Amino acid sequence: MPTIVVASPKGGAGKSTAATILGTELAHAGAAVTMLDCDPNKSLSLWAERAPLPPRIRVLSDVGEGELVRTIKRHDLDGEIVIVDLEGIASRLVSRAISQADLVITPMRATTLDATVGVRALQLIQEEEEALDRRIPHAVVFTMTRAIRSRQHSGIETSLRDQGVDLIEPSLMERTAFSALFEFGGNLRSMSAQGNMDAAIANAEGFARAVYARLATEDAS
Template sequence: MILTFASSKGGVGKSTTCAAVAAALALEGARVLIIDLDQNRTLARWSRRGVIEGLTVAAVETQKFGGFFRDSEASGAYDHICIDLPGTREVTLFKALARSDLVIIPAQASEPDLREALVVVGDIRDVSDTTGRQIPYRLLLTKIFPLRSRVTDFAYAELARNGLPLFRTALVERSAYREMFLNGQPPTVTEPEKGAGAEITALIAEMRAIVNGPAELLKAG
């Protein structure tokens, strides 16, 4: 799978989600490449805190993305490529979207986050029109409070009103996501069958169902 994590707004959990998903795939035995295009190099720093077998993290300058991606994909060295985009709208965004099997758009349950998510959705639709290929995408609600609130009710209502596809799985505000960047351990290691680990496992099942079609959807339940 080629998974792109996109948001034009910081603080929504884009890099966190990318790291957690990529690490979980590698721990399953897959060969996974993270292309870290974010200007903060969050994932490149994270990768130095601990080695996860099968996971490679490469910090790449945005202007070199196209060539690096083509070489990486053509090498056959990876089962999955996860792209952590910069938190800004620039030409690399469109290059990555065009190559994606699935675009993940993290957003908190707030009006500013949902507005920015709509901007990314507009970009995806533009790239789809230009390339003639439908690019699957889903919004991912992140940093959700465990109990339903008016804010989350607003978010779900806005998503429905705009007809935006949404992952069934949402990521709750949990310490395991923050601690991952301190200890280098992803949630599927620290909380393998509960909490954040269970959320990432469920999220990956949804991703596979979207990318691989109805047969995988039946497996995902």
């Protein structure tokens, strides 16, 4: 089963939020999901401690560089979807995770700073592709977006598309429910209402479907 790596060299880009939303939505759809917390901030581990984990999800904490590849391969063989949440720097651990990925997702806020730093993740992927002599599918998802897009957002999106970067739609909007996951734990359906829950669930489902569609396309090719 596939390994999805969530990577960005910039902190605060929404890596852990994207990983948690993706993992909980895929599990809700019936997949078995193993989430590896490789971020020193331990956001996934903190989320997992807030409430009982949703069905079909397990979280492994403190997965370091030495055991990362072995851990990914062990759970990949078990037929699970593996989601790796990484530290917000360029490191050997990040490179090792990318080397094992069936899909790399780079969360990015629609700001010039995030786009400039986020592009470094795409450069890391390219370096791993050259070292391994294989293509590593990757895509960008905008995070903390708003219903009305700014000129800056539209300009960054156009620039990335012109460079051939795959952009996941829908983007992950700025929603109270998404940040509340790390306060209450569980998933969007189990925690108490936080803002417009129907809209948050629809956004999360759309994101997870878009990611799954990319995995299915790669399996078929």
